[in-house]
Amino acid sequence: MSARRGIAALVCGLWIVAALAIDAGEAFPDAPRQERYLALVHELRCVVCQNQTIADSNADLAADLRHQVRDRIARGESDEDIKRYLTDRYGDFILYDPPWSARSAVLWVAPALLLVVALVVIGRVIRARSSELNQEESS
């Protein structure tokens, strides 16, 4: 039993090590810059494997983009500078949290709009049914 547990722990351990080993070692020795780095790479989309962040992807381009982020933080650029550099080249698509724009407004507003439409339709159906029932009862 304990041997089994040991193996399970080992497998989990290896898996975690593998997950962390996308880049060997931390990007920065100091915590503030390392935190900025981690926050940024988790906000940026890997444009090759489009449903992963560049933090999670081991695609070559994702690694290059991580290096890009690291180098730019090291050069003293702000988070906004780095995001602007990348969106100027890859578009808002590279951001996992795209900003408001004429194009993205529809996406942001659509759920609320659909909810309103659905509520109106449900309200109408309920009212129609209840008036039908009332008519049947009164007749």
Next chain:
Amino acid sequence: MTRVLRQFWPFWVFLGLAAVFAKALIGIDRGAIDPHAIQSPLLGKRAPEFDLPSVLDPTQRVRLQDSAGRYRVINVWGSWCVACKAEHEALLKLHLQQSIQFIGIDWKDDPSTALEYVRKLGNPYDAIADDQAGQVAIDYGVYGAPESFLISPQGIVLAKHTGPLTEAAFAAEFAPLMKPGATS
């Protein structure tokens, strides 16, 4: 008639949505729509400058400004890239037909392998820049080879083609944007 239309309205809405989705799915299947394509924000903007070692002659540099005043096609490729092999024939032909500069960006590649590649298959490029670090590719917003950019004589990005460049694609996407007389 209007009664049928009214009574079954959710069905008609469903049918409308189904038609929209079916059109998109068929478009993807036929290759008319590429769901992975990302519109380049560089279109209409100044093309990023670069200054890289030449693959053809390591003692030389390749710069965008060297070809200023002419239409140029910047083609991002690599000897490791399978789809680039597919466009190679077309590039050779286009280079012969068109009096424009073809600049290759050899992306994350071993320059000696790249040199061997063009020696064996023919060289469609006027200059090949060695972008081992991939910095220029990121400057151009490249996400997969091959990608081609049409740059105006003034250095503005006029068009981008993702995937293998064909003669048909060149004629449809690049040629209409080039004004005759300014090509040389």
